[in-house]
Amino acid sequence: MPSSPVLSYSIPQRLIHWLMAGLILFNLLFAEAMEELSEAVEEGQTPAPDMIASANIHAYVGIAVLCLGAIRVILRLTHRAPEAPAEEPPLGRLAAKVAHLAFYALFFVMPLSGIGKYYFGNDTAGFLHGGPLKLLMWVLIVVHILAVLVHQFYWKTDVAMRMTRG
Ligand code: HEM
Ligand code: HEM
Numbered sequence: 001m002p003s004s005p006v007l008s009y010s011i012p013q014r015l016i017h018w019l020m021a022g023l024i025l026f027n028l029l030f031a032e033a034m035e036e037l038s039e040a041v042e043e044g045q046t047p048a049p050d051m052i053a054s055a056n057i058h059a060y061v062g063i064a065v066l067c068l069g070a071i072r073v074i075l076r077l078t079h080r081a082p083e084a085p086a087e088e089p090p091l092g093r094l095a096a097k098v099a100h101l102a103f104y105a106l107f108f109v110m111p112l113s114g115i116g117k118y119y120f121g122n123d124t125a126g127f128l129h130g131g132p133l134k135l136l137m138w139v140l141i142v143v144h145i146l147a148v149l150v151h152q153f154y155w156k157t158d159v160a161m162r163m164t165r166g
Helices: 011-029 032-042 049-079 090-120 123-130 132-155
Strands: none
Touching (some): 011 049, 011 132, 032 049, 090 132
16 A cells, blocks of 8 residues: 655654754854864864863764764654655756755764764864865755745745744
């Protein structure tokens, strides 16, 4: 028997979407302490305790993203996601699939590369973390927000609703 279509994201999915969006934006915008700490360690200086404390906040927020990302994968597989609206052209659907998949990949590789640098001193991981992965995250966020605006005002679909009021 075919399962009934899902019309909206479930409440746990919606809560995790907005919680993770907040945590990710926090880490994207507040990473100076981590950069300063990395520089201080490379220059052989002893980092100040407040610098270490701020850097740890970045680390724990990022680790929270990793854990929530794992829960989110399970929810996505069990609660599934609503179908793309009929108004959205096939290319838009494909772009959304690729972008969402890339977001899911970043929920893991972004924190893991940070862990590689912070706890294991791996410079390649540090380069990926603060370079291409950071850039990809920003690009995806901007495109994602633009896509939601196009849905809302051009195609006039209900996608904003299904991630908010349901
Ligand atoms: C979603 C999670 C995360 C995001 C969005 C994020 C974002 C960032 C950003 C924007 C920078 C500044 C890079 C630059 O402009 O040079 C940075 C640096 C850094 N982050 Fe994260 N981060 C995350 C998770 C983590 C985690 C979990 C750790 C470690 C436990 C971590 C460790 C570091 C370190 C060590 C640096 C300094 C890299 C360097 O300068 O060599 N990050 N992060
Ligand atoms: C760091 C920020 C963000 C990330 C990482 C993110 C990630 C995602 C992902 C992966 C999905 C696919 C659904 C899922 O599996 O949960 C999604 C859906 C959605 N997001 Fe975001 N998001 C972010 C910020 C935002 C913002 C600021 C808005 C508001 C404009 C927004 C609005 C939506 C909407 C309306 C959907 C539902 C799309 C649909 O029905 O297919 N997101 N988001």
